[in-house]
Amino acid sequence: MLPLRGQAQDATTAGGSALRFTVGTELRVDDNLGLDVDSAGTSTIWDTDLGFGYSIETALSKLTFSGSGVIRQADLPGDASDNGFQDPRLAFGYDRAGATSRFSVDASWRQTDLRYLDPLADPIVIEDEATGEQGLRQITGTRERLTFGTQIEFGVGTPMGMTLGASRRETSYQDTNRTSYYDNHTDAAFARLRMDLTPVTSATVDAQASRYEAENLSRTVRDSTALSFGLGTALDKATTLSGRIGYRMIDSTRTLDGERETTTTDGVTLGAGVRRELRAGSVGADYSRSVATSGTRDTLRFDRQFELYNGRFGISLGTTKGENGDPGLVANVDWTHELKRGAIDLALDRSSRTDDNNQDVLVTQGSLNWRHDLNEANSVSLGASLASIQRDDNSGDGRDITRASLRMAWNREIVRDVDMSLGYVHRFLDDSDASDTADSNSVYLSLGKTFDLRP
Template sequence: MCMRSGLVGALAVGATPGFAQDGGIQTTFGIAQSIEGVRNPALAIPAEDADIAATTTLSYSIVSETRTQLFRFGADSSFRIEYDDDDELIGEFEAPTLTFGYTRAGATSSFSASARFLREEIDSAPDFSDFVTDDGILEIPDDFTDLSGTGRRTGYTVASILTLGRDRPLGFEFEIGTSGVLYEDVTDPDLTDVTNVSARVGTLLRFSDVLSGRLSYGYSLTEEDDTAETVRRTQSIGAGLTYNLSPRSTFDIGIGAEQTETEVTTGTSEVDGLTGRLGYRQVMPNGDLTAVLDASRDVAGDLLLEFRLGRSLALPTGTLAVSVGATRPDGDDPAFIGTVDYTYILPDQRILLRLDRSVTIDLEDDIRRRTLLGAFYSYDINRFSSLSLGISHIVAEESDAAGRVERTDLTGSYSYALTADWDLSAGFAYSVRDEEAVGEADSSLISISLSREFTSRR
């Protein structure tokens, strides 16, 4: 198991400056060698014995930026050597990651494409930075409560969007994407493959400088490799209006309809229903005020209502974003939801705090309640060394037999610049996972690594 940063990486994503900010092309090649001691990486019950492993990691990235376009590509993988259960020395490649992004903007059009591929061992502690969107939002996957035991997890996403006629009386928007989570040799029977392909086409209507409209049609195909061999096809249509009440305030309204056809081994069923959205945004001197009422449908066609009131603030030494609200799945009691994100930045220190409470409906029509609390602190001791600490706690409650799962991760690291090119770092990680009706398991890790990056710009 490679050294994991838990929520540390997730919280830090939004604060990391982009490469090649002044334009041009930048390429970076990295190499790292680490030695790790880890106990019970699979969070098994009873606990597994401690083990020592050596891991070599190679990484490569390229960023090209001009006035109208941005291209990013990154790849990394590790080669791990350790003893197996028969005390034989083995080596294998693990955790290959590929990322791609491209954006191009014209006077009245734009195009963007992105892709991400990640394959990792399930008995490696989940790195929450893997679940962070490009906007710095942490999205916990539906399989989080089942990520224990052994096996391999592969996740991928590909998406693209083309906009034509932006800010013109008539414009068009085309969007297509695919995603999936695949498993190999897993010990947990609840982990099943899920793939999705979706497409959307929209028409943009600009009636005046203050009033615009939109029409859209979307199609989605989801396939699950479960015992019922579930195939789900969803079609949706929608219409909406956006009105600028003033230069600083905007009102948005939308209404639509959705139809879902579910095919399983025992037959086919079909559900449909209306959807809608009301939104308001006020630009204020030091941030934004937002209010959103959203009505959506789950896979069973039941209505899901959600209301959020949000406020973002630009502070002298950071930012604060707060949203509070409630959601009500059809036939269930209203539940509180909300998010707090706080960033405090000084020249030599950084503090990030995140609190998130969400309620969603998964593909099995089960209600999932998630509560996340995370904190990260970093300190530049001097120009040669730095220290970082992070802690995260997640509670996942399911309406099905999975029950309640709690997980806590504590991480820390110290880095020292041996030379202008070489860095030495040492770190630790401790994780505790408590699953209802299963029991509690913990895992610990210590590591030391030597790394270097080779960077060129032109």
């Protein structure tokens, strides 16, 4: 599909102001939009995406503002229809630099109809960082998300500096068909003090505090505070060494059997790493111990990065273990390769965590994309995505969910800044709690145009 789909991109400039408008339309036919075991029927969806972006930049500051939305007309199974303006989003950003200081503030708001959202393209659905909920099933309802963050830094380029920051994240759901998605918000603040002890050695002191509140059945409130001390040094021109030690405490309050109960989890946090720059890349290793509501988790990783003539390749392998679980493999692969007439890229990530129910959760995500340029105006592309969530409650009664998609498309630049794409998408879902697997097939045709103005 077109890169601009659902996006309002700001025009990048070296200075001055710029205004960008984007318009795109897509007609899609899907034989199982909800990816159910038994399809309810064929859906026809016509989306018209409208977006704008404005930026103004000087030598010391940059301001950006963007917005977008979708005019949707959908014929759904059972003579149902869904028409109107959907998926509105707004984003704002401001950065300013002084002689020895920096300031930034950013905010975003988005409302999403989850019926049309592909979980493989949405990290919030794959794993909600606030609730810890992980799922790959299509759900109905509306999600509204508001984020705000600000940061100020003093002493830039001097032997001593300080950074202060604060953020707020709100997520709310309406008319969802799953009780595991609920309204929540998180407030956080941090402070960092940096001291350059020598030209190659620096020390940092970090303090963090956050509060998470959820409108779930147990009315969860989670307060977290952390303090840590870090030291980093360069052993020589190519080798750096870092270490960190700290303490974290988490107070979780829930309503259980009609009474409010508070549990406290605390412990020492650790971190250590070494990295060496090589002629064409780098090699490194790091160890970390973190503290969550489920206890401590230790992770050890080794990685190698290659800078290639026509791309790059990076691989990381390691092991991780929760306080009560078994060791698990963690890995990350990132490869990009520029072809003579196209490109190919591969990404793979495998991570493990322990949720609030003391279940080990293994998440695997991967993607493979290939593009071949037929000529200056035409190209073909293939892509595949995969996400798998495995839960293990140490009793053999865990739940596994795997979701995958395969995409193929022909892309053409009709005239300058006017792009067309004709494609096919196959989706697949395997849920151990379902009676059978589910799949769907869809075809789409999209057109897009970008307008750049310099007031």
